[in-house]
Amino acid sequence: MADSILDSLKAGGKKLTKPRRAILDVLERSPLPITASAVHGRLRKSKSPVDLVTVYRNIAMLQELGLVTPVGLFEGQMRYEVRYGREHHHHIQCRGCGRIVDLMLCPLKKLTALVEQRTRFSVDDHALEFFGWCPQCQ
Ligand SMILES: [Zn+2]
Ligand SMILES: [Zn+2]
Ligand SMILES: [Zn+2]
Incomplete structure (x- = not known):
């Protein structure tokens, strides 16, 4: 450890x-x-x-x-x-079988800057998960 x-x-x-x-x-x-x-x-x-x-x-x-x-x-x-x-990442989960996949990407940099600008908060984290149907369940 x-x-x-x-x-x-x-x-x-x-x-x-x-x-x-x-x-x-x-x-x-x-x-x-x-x-x-x-x-x-x-x-x-x-x-x-x-x-x-x-x-x-x-x-x-x-x-x-x-x-x-x-x-x-x-x-x-x-x-x-x-x-x-x-690494910081997000997830997608299938509504059918519950399968979860790691999404090794984060598209939120620009949005974070915008949120900070609008709210004057200092943002140190966020949560974003995706849902849908995997290829097997479609
Ligand atoms: Zn599925
Ligand atoms: Zn993960
Ligand atoms: Zn992120």
């Missing part, structure tokens, strides 16, 4: 506890964003199971520290993915 993660935890006054490490491991190994209950499910089969409440609480904390990004797709349930070591 990268030092930067330990630094982020330390800066937030948190330790890398066993459940936190286990949760980050699951998220690191998942190429696509997964739900908290999926994280819980994967940990249940491991040597150190973590209960669902603990999974939710720790994911919220990791999100606050900027280590984990929430991804809101159409399912009504948040998914999560690690932020470090991965």
Whole structure:
């Protein structure tokens, strides 16, 4: 696990506890964003199971520290993915089979400048996901 993660935890006054490490491991190994209950499910089969409440609480904390990004797709349930070591990107999900694909592009630079200009906010993040029908489901 990268030092930067330990630094982020330390800066937030948190330790890398066993459940936190286990949760980050699951998220690191998942190429696509997964739900908290999926994280819980994967940990249940491991040597150190973590209960669902603990999974939710720790994911919220990791999100606050900027280590984990929430991804809101159409399912009504948040998914999560690690932020470090991965390029900023967006997703597209199929409404038919639920398949998710990473979109390694971000077209929002100009829009961000416009938003800042109009609102005088300092924008530091945004969320954008696409939905549609994959080739198999069309
Ligand atoms: Zn599909
Ligand atoms: Zn992703
Ligand atoms: Zn973007």
